[in-house]
Amino acid sequence: MPTQLNQPTIISNIEHYDDSFLHHGKEGLDAFQLQMQQVSTKLQQVFASADQPFVGKSHQTIRKEIEQMMDFSMNGSPLESVLDEIEDPILKNGIFVSHEKSMAHLHCPPLLPGIAADTIISALNQSMDSWDQSPAATYVEAELVHRLKEMACYPKEADGVFTTGGTQSNYMGILLARDAFCAEYWGVNVQQQGLPEGFQRLRILCSEEAHFTVKQAASQLGLGERAVVTVASDEKHQISLTRLEEALARLEKENALPFAIVGTCGTTDFGSIDPMAELAETARKHKIWLHIDAAFGGGLMLSHNHFQKLNGLNQADSMTIDFHKMFYQPISCGVFLVKDQTNFASLCHHADYLNPLKDDEEGILNLVNKSVQTTRRFDALKVYITLKTIGSRRLGNMIDSTLEMAKYAADYIAGKNEFEVENRDPELNTVVFQYQPSESRDYSSLNRRIQQEMLQQGKAVLAKTTINEKTFLKFTLLNPRTRREDIETVVGEIEKVGNTLVNGGFK
Ligand SMILES: *Cc1c(COP(=O)(O)O)cnc(C)c1O
Numbered sequence: 001m002p003t004q005l006n007q008p009t010i011i012s013n014i015e016h017y018d019d020s021f022l023h024h025g026k027e028g029l030d031a032f033q034l035q036m037q038q039v040s041t042k043l044q045q046v047f048a049s050a051d052q053p054f055v056g057k058s059h060q061t062i063r064k065e066i067e068q069m070m071d072f073s074m075n076g077s078p079l080e081s082v083l084d085e086i087e088d089p090i091l092k093n094g095i096f097v098s099h100e101k102s103m104a105h106l107h108c109p110p111l112l113p114g115i116a117a118d119t120i121i122s123a124l125n126q127s128m129d130s131w132d133q134s135p136a137a138t139y140v141e142a143e144l145v146h147r148l149k150e151m152a153c154y155p156k157e158a159d160g161v162f163t164t165g166g167t168q169s170n171y172m173g174i175l176l177a178r179d180a181f182c183a184e185y186w187g188v189n190v191q192q193q194g195l196p197e198g199f200q201r202l203r204i205l206c207s208e209e210a211h212f213t214v215k216q217a218a219s220q221l222g223l224g225e226r227a228v229v230t231v232a233s234d235e236k237h238q239i240s241l242t243r244l245e246e247a248l249a250r251l252e253k254e255n256a257l258p259f260a261i262v263g264t265c266g267t268t269d270f271g272s273i274d275p276m277a278e279l280a281e282t283a284r285k286h287k288i289w290l291h292i293d294a295a296f297g298g299g300l301m302l303s304h305n306h307f308q309k310l311n312g313l314n315q316a317d318s319m320t321i322d323f324h325k326m327f328y329q330p331i332s333c334g335v336f337l338v339k340d341q342t343n344f345a346s347l348c349h350h351a352d353y354l355n356p357l358k359d360d361e362e363g364i365l366n367l368v369n370k371s372v373q374t375t376r377r378f379d380a381l382k383v384y385i386t387l388k389t390i391g392s393r394r395l396g397n398m399i400d401s402t403l404e405m406a407k408y409a410a411d412y413i414a415g416k417n418e419f420e421v422e423n424r425d426p427e428l429n430t431v432v433f434q435y436q437p438s439e440s441r442d443y444s445s446l447n448r449r450i451q452q453e454m455l456q457q458g459k460a461v462l463a464k465t466t467i468n469e470k471t472f473l474k475f476t477l478l479n480p481r482t483r484r485e486d487i488e489t490v491v492g493e494i495e496k497v498g499n500t501l502v503n504g505g506f507k
Contacts, residue, residue: 022123035079036119042083046091053099055092056458065089095461100479100486104463106268106296106322108478110330117385118330121378128162128376129368130354138365141380148321148335148383151301153314159341161370162334162379166295169320169336171217172347172372174204174260176318176338177289178221179346181259191346195222203251204228206262207239207274211293214262229258237272237423239263241282248286260289265313266297269465269474271406271428273297276312283317292316295334297428299326304396306403309427318343323383326399326428326478333379344370398480402429405477409487418495422472429477432465435498444471446498446506453497460490 018027069089077085096102098109126134128141145160163169181202182188188196202223206214208230215225229251232243244261251258261283263274276292283290292313298321300306313319316339323333338344348369350357355366368374386395406429413433414421422432435450436443448471451464463474473494475487 032123038080038083042087042091046087047096047098049092050096050099052458053096053102053461054094054455054458056456057093058456062089062093065093098479098481099461100482101460101490102479103475103477103482103490104461106325106476106478108325108328109481111328111386111390113385113389114329114333114382117382120385121381124378126378128378129371129374130366131359131364134367134378137378137381138367140384141367141378142365144380144384145335145337148301149337152298152310152319152321152337154337154339157341158337158339159344159370160335160337161344161367162376163336163371164332164373165324165334166211166293166320166322167213167216168372169295169322169334170211170213170262170291170293171220172336173289173291173293173318173320173338174214174217174262175221175372176343176346177204177260177291178202178223180289180343181257183346185257185259189346198257199223201255201257202227203256203258204260204262205231205244205247205258205288207231207233207264207267209233209237209239209267209269209272210262210264211268211295214293233272237267237270239274239279241275241278244279244282248282258286258288260291263290263292263316264297265292265294265310265319266299266428268296269430269432269467270423271296271426271430272423273309273427276310277315278312280312280315289318290316292319295320295322296325298322299399300428302327302392302396303399303403304393305400323379327383327386327395328398328478329379329382329386332377333382347372401480402477402482405429405482405484405487406431406475408484409475409477409491412484412487413491416491416495418498419491422467431475431477432467432472433474434470434472435494437498437502442470444469446501447471447473449501449506450494450498453501454490454493457497459493459497462490462494 018025019031022028022032066089069086097107126137128134128137131138141162149158149160163172179190182190182196186196204214204218204227206228215228218227219225229247231247232240234240248258261279263276263279265273265276280290294313297309298319300310318336318338321335321337323329323335324331355368359366406426409431410421410424410426413419413431414424418435418437420434420436434443434447448464451462451473454460454462463476465472465474
């Protein structure tokens with residue numbers, strides 16, 4: 001079969017492509033309208049039939065179904081028939097993140113204007129690296145970054161860039177912190193000269209509940225995961241400031257060089273928020289860069305009732321905010337902000353073909369100068385269109401209602417004898433709990449199995465997590481359409497599934 005694909009073909013001028021691209025001609029425009037309609041019709045059919053968050057099939061079954069889809073013909077087929085073909089194995093076998101009972105991860109239901117904007121982004125296909133590939137889009141992003149800076153209460157010297165999400169933003173924060181420190185301490189330009197002698201002494205501090213991408217960034221930046229010193233968190237799952245001071249004192253004795261503290265505003269499991277103002281004070285005292293990972297909690301910028309939880313965020317030297325979490329945007333969409341824009345210099349490369357120095361002199365804005373990506377999507381448009389259409393009042397209400405729902409869920413579950421809730425007062429919208437039907441023993445494997453059964457039966461998409469070596473169940477309630485009754489039904493199902501397992505002799 002593959003040999004057939006490799007056969008040389010004579011491209012004759014009888015082939016024509018006008019119906020395959022969106023361009024100013026009628027054929028392209030008509031074809032675009034038709035294909036968009038077909039996609040819309042198919043998605044409507046799929047969503048109309050999605051009365052569960054997941055069809056409930058095993059990974060083996062889905063794998064087989066997908067493997068059977070991999071036949072490609074020389075001549076292709078019309079989109080409509082391909083859409084029919086993929087309907088069951090690809091479309092219907094997905095997780096329906098907009099379903100009220102999809103409550104596992106920080107994986108949000110995308111807002112309709114975000115979906116619409118994503119279509120525009122793909123149709124225009126601007127590339128954000130150089131101004132001559134995104135003449136208007138460049139300024140939309142720049143202006144939006146300016147607005148986001150204001151929303152984060154950052155000074156005017158601040159700047160930022162859209163990213164693929166928290167992983168990339170955290171990487172950038174630690175990269176800029178490392179380079180600033182090496183310049184200051186050793187007078188070394190890491191971009192030019194690489195890591196200075198003695199770099200093994202460099203350290204990053206964060207709480208034990210910080211996101212794994214802190215360690216990942218350390219390893220990718222040539223420092224190794226060993227450069228990350230994790231500090232214990234307290235009973236509220238926030239970094240312990242006493243332990244942090246102890247760790248700093250110890251590092252000083254060991255002649256190590258702590259150059260960054262990474263605080264978390266919204267940990268993945270508990271949504272807990274490190275005391276950011278206090279972290280900023282510590283960082284200032286020790287002359288250390290403070291990066292705040294607000295991938296999750298940054299959404300509170302739009303909250304009406306919980307905005308004050310972001311107190312201290314603006315004192316960070318850099319921050320991560322994701323829009324594909326609490327801002328209801330389609331993946332991927334995030335921003336990295338830095339308090340002093342001069343730090344971006346350590347990322348900037350001038351390529352003659354793309355962003356020559358001369359452009360800078362002429363005042364041409366090439367956003368590649370601030371990014372670790374080259375070709376880059378116009379994701380800023382999603383945030384722009386969402387803010388314009390939904391408005392910040394409704395967005396704030398959506399966010400606040402999910403926080404209220406988390407509190408309701410925590411109270412409801414805690415009121416049941418067979419359950420234990422780990423966080424009675426959720427800071428954001430996660431609830432961590434365990435099904436414990438009778439005498440106290442380790443129910444880790446039972447809870448693990450419950451999570452799998454619920455998914456297998458398509459009843460609810462829940463998460464599981466491990467705390468002190470015990471497995472817990474987790475709700476991440478990002479969907480403002482999830483109601484109290486949904487919570488009650490899912491908890492009832494968990495009980496039923498758990499009960500059946502225990503009665504069936506599950507240990
Ligand atoms: C989601 C998340 C990340 C990773 O971000 P991506 O957008 O998945 O790359 C990092 N930190 C925290 C706290 C997160 O919640």
